[in-house]
C-alpha cells in the first residue's frame with residue numbers, strides 16, 4: 094500500500110472528533126513545531142519539502158511564506174482557500190469533513206511560522222454542513238488550548254474564523270477572495286502588489302489551499318526528506334486526485350505525485366463503467382486543457398502536465414466516454430465560464446458570453462460553418478489579455494477542445510451530425 | 516415595514532461583527548443570517564444591514580446581486596438546485612432536469628404556485644463523485660435517478 098499524508102485515517106470512525114484524533118497522534122505536530130522548533134526552521138523544512146500549492150497554480154508554499162515581510166507593524170493574516178469551485182473538484186470537502194483537525198493543525202503551524210494571529214477559512218457557501226463540522230472542530234481545539242491565547246504556553250495567540258462564501262467561482266481566485274472577505278463583490282485585484290505584502294485589510298497575507306495546509310503537519314513530524322521521497326524531487330508528496338465521470342469507482346485517491354493518469358483511471362478508479370469506452374480526460378479541473386484517450390500514459394505532476402500543454406490544477410480528473418458528444422463537453426465549459434466571469438475585463442466578459450451563445454446555437458442545430466473558427470478566434474482573444482487568470486482558464490480548455498476534436502465539432506455544423514452518439 | 520431579526524439572530528449578528536477588524540467584512544455572514552431568517556434579501560433588509568455595518572445600502576445591493584446564493588425575491592420552501600456542470604451532465608443531468616420540470620410542472624428559475632418548490636440549475640456543487648446530484652436547500656442528494664428523485668420529492672412535506 095502506498096504511503097499517505099492526509100487520508101490514511103479517513104476510515105476511522107469519528108476521526109473528525111478531537112478525542113479520536115488525539116488517540117492517533119493528533120496535535121503531535123503542533124506540539125513539536127511550537128515547542129521544539131523555531132519559525133525559521135519550520136519555513137526551511139517546508140521549503141525543502143518542495144510542497145507546491147494544491148489550489149491550482151502549484152507555487153511552492155515555503156517560498157510564498159518567505160515573501161511575507163516580517164518588519165512591518167501591521168497584523169498579518171492567513172486565508173485558507175476552501176472555496177473549491179473548480180468543476181470536478183471535491184477533495185477539500187473530504188479533508189474538511191473527515192479530517193478537520195489536520196487542517197487546524199496545519200493552520201496553527203503555518204501561523205506560528207509566519208507570525209500570524211488571525212486566520213480565516215473562506216469556505217464555499219454550499220458547504221454549510223462542512224462549515225458546521227469545522228466550527229465544531231475549532232471549538233474543540235479552543236477547549237484543549239490549541240487555539241486562543243498563549244497556545245501551549247508558547248506566548249503564541251491564534252484565532253480561526255470561518256467565513257462562508259455565497260456562490261461565486263471567482264472568489265476562489267486569491268485576490269477576489271480577499272475582496273469578498275472584506276464584504277465586497279469578488280472582483281479580482283490587479284497584481285502587484287501581491288497579497289504577501291498588501292492583502293486582507295491591506296495587511297500582509299498568506300493564502301493557501303486546504304490541501305496545501307493539510308500537508309504541513311506530516312512534514313513537521315516526518316521531515317522534508319521523507320515528504321520529498323513520496324513524490325518527485327521538485328514536487329514533493331502526494332496529491333488527492335478526485336475522479337469523476339464515466340468510471341466504475343468515482344472518488345478521491347491519494348497517490349504519489351507522478352502516478353500515471355492511466356493507473357489512476359484503470360487501477361484505482363476501477364476503469365470505465367460497463368460498456369463504456371474512453372474518449373477524453375480533463376486532468377486538473379475544468380480549467381485544464383483536455384487530453385485525448387491516447388494521451389493518458391502521462392505522469393500526473395505539475396511539470397509533466399505543463400509539458401503536455403495542460404495543467405495539474407486542482408488534480409480533479411473528469412473521465413469522458415465516447416457516448417458523450419464533444420459538443421456537450423464544450424457546452425458545459427462555455428456555460429460555466431460565461432456564468433462565472435466577474436465582468437471586469439472586456440475580453441473575458443464579452444468573449445465567454447459570445448462563445449457560449451455560439452455553442453448554444455450549435456447545440457440547437459443552427460450552427461454555421463464559420464462558428465468553429467470563431468470560437469477559436471474568440472478564445473485566442475481572451476488568452477493573456479485579462480486581469481486575472483479566469484480568462485485564460487476559460488480560453489485554454491475551449492481552445493484544446495476545438496483543437497483536438499475539430500472534426501467532430503465540424504460535423505455538428507455541416508448538417509452531417511444529427512445522431513447525438515458518435 | 517422593516518424586518519425584525521429574532522433575538523437569537525441579533526445575538527449572532529453582534530458576535531459575527533466582533534470577529535472582523537472592519538465591520539463591513541461581516542456583510543456576507545450577515546446576509547446569510549438575513550436569508551435564513553426571512554428566506555430572501557429584501558430592499559428593507561438591505562437597508563437594515565447597511566445601517567448595522569455603517570455602509571451605504573448600495574454596497575449591500577452590490578453584494579446581493581453578485582452572489583448567486585443570495586435571493587432578492589421570495590423562493591419556495593424547498594430550493595431544488597440541480598448541478599448541470601460537466602461530471603453531472605456526462606451522467607445524465609439533463610434528462611433529470613427535464614424529468615423534474617415535468618414532475619413539478621415549472622421551468623428553471625420558477626416557483627410552484629403553492630410556494631413549495633423553486634427549481635434552479637447550478638454550477639458544480641463539489642459533489643461530482645456522486646454525480647448526478649442536486650442540493651435541496653443545503654442538503655446534498657447524489658447518485659440521482661428518476662426513482663430517487665421521486666422518493667426525495669415524496670419525502671418533502
Ligand SMILES: Cc1cc2nc3c(=O)[nH]c(=O)nc-3n(C[C@H](O)[C@H](O)[C@H](O)COP(=O)(O)O)c2cc1C
Pocket residue numbers: 145146147148149150151152154174175176177178179262263264265266267268300301302303305306481482483486
Ligand atoms: C478563477 C480561479 C478560481 C480559483 N479557485 C480556487 C479554489 O476554489 N480553491 C483554491 O484553493 N484555489 C483556487 N484558485 C487558486 C488561487 O488563486 C490561489 O492560487 C491558491 O488558493 C493559492 O493556494 P496554494 O498556493 O496553496 O495552491 C483559483 C484561481 C482562479 C484564477
Ligand code: SF4
Pocket residue numbers: 263280281433434435436437438439441442479480481482483484485
Ligand atoms: S479575467 Fe474575467 S473573471 Fe478575471 S477579472 Fe477579468 S472579467 Fe473578471
Ligand code: FES
Pocket residue numbers: 180181182598599600601602603604638639640641642643646648
Ligand atoms: S459537476 Fe455536478 S457536482 Fe461537480
